[in-house]
Structures are given as structure tokens and as C-alpha cells.
Amino acid sequence: MSVTDQAFVTLATNDVYCQGALVLGQSLRNHTTSRKLAVLITPVVSSGMRSVLRSVFDEVIEVDALDSADSVRLALMQRPELGVTFTKLHCWTLTHYSKCVFMDADTLVLCNVDELFDREEFSAAPDSGWPDCFNSGVFVFRPSLKTYDLLLRFAAEHGSFDGGDQGLLNSFFSNWATADIGKHLPFLYNLSSNAVYTYVPAFNHFGRDAKVVHFLGATKPWNYKYNLQTKRVMQDGTTSGSFHQLSFLALWWNIYSASILPLLEKLQKMEESESEECKHTFNGVEITLKKVSPSVANSLQTPVLPEQTYEIHPTASSPEEPPFEAQPVCEVEKSGSNIHPSEPDRPSEQLVFHPAFQETSELNEVTRSVSELSIHFKPEEPSPEEERRKWEEGRMDYMGKDAFEHIKKKLDAFLH
Ligand SMILES: O=c1ccn([C@@H]2O[C@H](COP(=O)(O)OP(=O)(O)O[C@H]3O[C@H](CO)[C@@H](O)[C@H](O)[C@H]3O)[C@@H](O)[C@H]2O)c(=O)[nH]1
Numbered sequence: 270m271s272v273t274d275q276a277f278v279t280l281a282t283n284d285v286y287c288q289g290a291l292v293l294g295q296s297l298r299n300h301t302t303s304r305k306l307a308v309l310i311t312p313v314v315s316s317g318m319r320s321v322l323r324s325v326f327d328e329v330i331e332v333d334a335l336d337s338a339d340s341v342r343l344a345l346m347q348r349p350e351l352g353v354t355f356t357k358l359h360c361w362t363l364t365h366y367s368k369c370v371f372m373d374a375d376t377l378v379l380c381n382v383d384e385l386f387d388r389e390e391f392s393a394a395p396d397s398g399w400p401d402c403f404n405s406g407v408f409v410f411r412p413s414l415k416t417y418d419l420l421l422r423f424a425a426e427h428g429s430f431d432g433g434d435q436g437l438l439n440s441f442f443s444n445w446a447t448a449d450i451g452k453h454l455p456f457l458y459n460l461s462s463n464a465v466y467t468y469v470p471a472f473n474h475f476g477r478d479a480k481v482v483h484f485l486g487a488t489k490p491w492n493y494k495y496n497l498q499t500k501r502v503m504q505d506g507t508t509s510g511s512f513h514q515l516s517f518l519a520l521w522w523n524i525y526s527a528s529i530l531p532l533l534e535k536l537q538k539m540e541e542s543e544s545e546e547c548k549h550t551f552n553g554v555e556i557t558l559k560k561v562s563p564s565v566a567n568s569l570q571t572p573v574l575p576e577q578t579y580e581i582h583p584t585a586s587s588p589e590e591p592p593f594e595a596q597p598v599c600e601v602e603k604s605g606s607n608i609h610p611s612e613p614d615r616p617s618e619q620l621v622f623h624p625a626f627q628e629t630s631e632l633n634e635v636t637r638s639v640s641e642l643s644i645h646f647k648p649e650e651p652s653p654e655e656e657r658r659k660w661e662e663g664r665m666d667y668m669g670k671d672a673f674e675h676i677k678k679k680l681d682a683f684l685h
């Protein structure tokens with residue numbers, strides 16, 4: 270029975286985070302939620318991505334990155350670092366819902382979590398870094414313009430101790446840690462993927478009951494590459510991960526390749542660039558499918574069946590990026606079913622067929638010839654005028670291209 274006045278809400282301020290929102294939305298659908306799905310976006314999200322979002326979410330709601338409550342707005346304009354934070358707060362304006370569950374775009378549900386709607390505002394799970402604070406990646410709230418206004422005022426007045434929404438919300442709902450244990454969601458509803466290795470025995474003991482995985486931190490699932498043949502996440506040389514972490518990442522990519530990629534293809538026939546790869550290009554995002562050259566593909570000895578555990582053939586992927594081999598990640602199907610034996614959308618059931626290649630090749634050839642899937646963030650180069658304006662406003666990129674070492678290099682080049 271569907272409940273129309275309650276919703277899961279997420280946020281994607283750009284096309285990159287949309288990839289996460291889509292996988293989250295699809296995971297909620299796969300586990301047959303009875304609630305509505307809503308996504309907040311900002312004006313920069315491309316029209317193509319919006320139409321893909323609409324096929325997964327019931328509502329795609331555009332909000333301004335900085336708008337609303339005029340008196341507070343000015344004060345907030347002085348604090349550009351609160352921009353994204355502020356955008357998350359817009360979820361309180363969704364007053365056509367009586368109760369909502371906010372979920373970060375970098376979360377993924379592993380089973381139906383509709384029971385979260387039995388909780389009251391403000392319920393959240395402890396943060397693994399500082400358990401007296403809650404993590405703001407999953408929380409139960411009641412939309413209310415009054416609360417929204419109070420939050421904006423609070424933000425303008427006090428800022429955020431961590432510069433993000435989590436610090437702000439923890440200061441605002443400051444009695445969360447002590448007032449009502451009913452508002453402490455079990456950690457299983459917001460399992461940070463790094464907790465998998467920070468407390469291994471606990472993960473081994475409780476992890477099978479995980480309900481929501483949260484890929485918090487700098488490296489998101491879409492920053493990895495995925496091998497479609499082996500259904501493994503490929504290691505980029507700088508990341509290491511435990512078996513379970515990689516399993517969760519593989520699950521993310523499995524949903525992405527099985528359910529999201531076909532939606533993107535429907536929208537836009539894959540652009541065949543060189544013979545080697547196919548690309549989807551959105552606003553600042555490029556989704557790439559790399560093909561293995563036929564000779565390499567033919568050299569694969571093992572038939573590619575998703576249920577099978579097999580060794581990765583090193584030539585199956587690009588030489589500079591060896592697939593992750595230290596852990597038996599190909600067992601992701603098994604590990605998944607260990608966690609929730611009865612869940613329907615475990616990776617093993619999902620096979621990816623790429624229509625762009627189907628016309629020319631047989632099934633096996635398809636899975637053999639499409640090898641690597643990756644998403645690239647391509648920020649648009651700011652114009653010289655824009656750069657100059659930033660300098661004049663004192664907004665240099667001290668850590669990046671305006672770092673002293675770079676400026677020194679330029680000076681040296683100039684003086685020589
Ligand atoms: O450019 C961005 C950045 C963030 N988001 C949204 O904001 C959420 C939070 O950002 P995220 O990158 O997921 O942050 P975390 O790595 O999860 O870090 C923590 O710190 C954040 C800032 O306080 C909190 O929002 C998170 O809940 C908390 O887990 C994302 O999931 C998205 O929904 C965007 O849409 N665009």
C-alpha cells in the first residue's frame with residue numbers, strides 16, 4: 270500500500286551527484302518502498318539528467334543554491350562555504366509531505382527501510398568519527414517552514430563548526446545525544462563504509478544486518494572504475510579496500526550498470542568516439558564504456574557467467590589499471606546474499622547488455638567486448654574574466670592552481 274504523504278528525499282547539486290542519487294533511488298525501488306521518492310536539484314543539473322531522474326523519482330524539485338528567507342539570505346551570502354549545506358536544508362520546505370527520511374546521494378539501501386517512518390524528528394544514527402554527534406547522511410524529519418526558517422537563522426548566526434550541514438544540524442538539534450534514545454537510529458541504518466575496517470570484529474558480528482551503506486568521505490563509488498565482465502571494482506592504485514568495502518562498491522556499480530546505464534542510453538545513443546570507447550556526456554560528466562580490443566577479448570579463456578567465481582584475466586582491462594585482485598571480490602554475489610539471503614536485487618541476478626554493441630555481436634561477445642565503465646567529472650574551465658573576478662574578490666584557489674608553488678613557477682618562467 271503506498272503512502273503518498275511521506276517521502277525519501279535526497280539531494281544532487283550537480284550531474285555527478287545525480288549518479289549517486291539515481292543508484293540510491295533505484296535501490297529504494299528495488300526494495301519496494303511504499304513511500305514517494307523525491308530529489309532536490311539545483312539549476313545547474315542538465316536537462317538530460319533531469320529526465321533520467323524523473324524516471325526513478327516521483328518528484329524532481331529544483332531549488333536555488335542560495336535562496337529564501339530574505340533577511341537571512343544576506344548574512345549567508347557572506348559565507349559561501351555554507352552553500353551546499355544550505356541546499357540540504359531545503360528539504361524542510363517539502364511541506365506537502367508530513368514526514369520524510371533524508372538520505373545522502375552517496376548512500377544505498379540493502380533492504381526495505383520503510384520502518385524508519387515510525388521514528389520522529391529528529392532521528393539519526395551516530396557518526397562513526399564522533400559518536401556523540403549524529404551523521405547527517407540519513408535522518409528522519411518533519412517538513413516545516415518554521416523549522417526551515419529557524420535553521421537558516423541559526424546558520425547565519427552561528428555557522429557550522431565543520432563547515433557543512435552536519436555541524437550545523439548537530440548544533441541545532443543539540444540534545445540528540447542525550448534526550449531521547451528513540452531518536453538514535455541504529456548504526457545499521459547509516460553504516461559508513463569505512464567502519465568496515467575501523468572495527469572489523471563488530472562488522473563481522475553485526476554487519477550481516479546492515480540496512481544502509483554510506484560511502485562517506487572523499488572517494489565516492491563513482492570515482493572508481495568498474496569491470497563489467499568480472500563485476501569487480503577496479504583498484505586505482507591509491508585506494509585499498511577490504512573485501513566487504515569492495516563488495517558494497519561492486520553492489521553500487523551493479524545497480525548502476527544494470528538499471529541506470531540503460532536509462533542514460535535510452536536518452537542518448539552512446540556516442541561512439543574512437544573505436545575503443547563509447548561516451549555519454551552530460552553537464553560536466555562523462556560516462557565512458559571502454560571496449561577490450563577483439564584480440565584481447567578473444568584471449569579470455571573463461572566463459573563469462575555472472576554467477577561464476579573466476580580469476581580475472583589481467584589482459585581483460587587496461588594495463589595501467591590492474592583489477593583489484595587481492596580480495597575475492599568476485600564473490601560479491603555470495604557476500605551480498607550472506608547479508609540478506611532473500612533480497613531480490615543482489616548482483617548475481619543482474620546482467621548488463623549494452624544495446625549499442627548488440628547489433629553487431631552475440632551475447633557473449635557483448636559481455637566480452639565491453640570492459641570498463643567509468644564516470645569522469647569534467648568541470649568547465651572558468652573564463653579568464655571569471656578568474657580575474659575571483660582574484661579581485663579575494664577568492665583565490667590557494668590550495669590548487671593559485672598555490673604559491675604554482676605562482677612561483679610562473680614567476681620563475683617569466684623572469685628567466
Ligand atoms: O557537491 C555536492 C556535495 C554534496 N551534495 C549532497 O550533499 C550530500 C553530503 O555530501 P557528501 O559528499 O555525501 O558528504 P560526506 O562525505 O557524507 O560527509 C559528511 O559531511 C557532510 C557535510 O557536513 C554531510 O552532509 C554528510 O552527511 C556527512 O556524512 C551528498 O551525499 C549529496 O546529497 C551534492 O549534491 N553536491
Ligand SMILES: [Mn+2]
Nearest residue numbers: 373375406485
Ligand atoms: Mn554522504
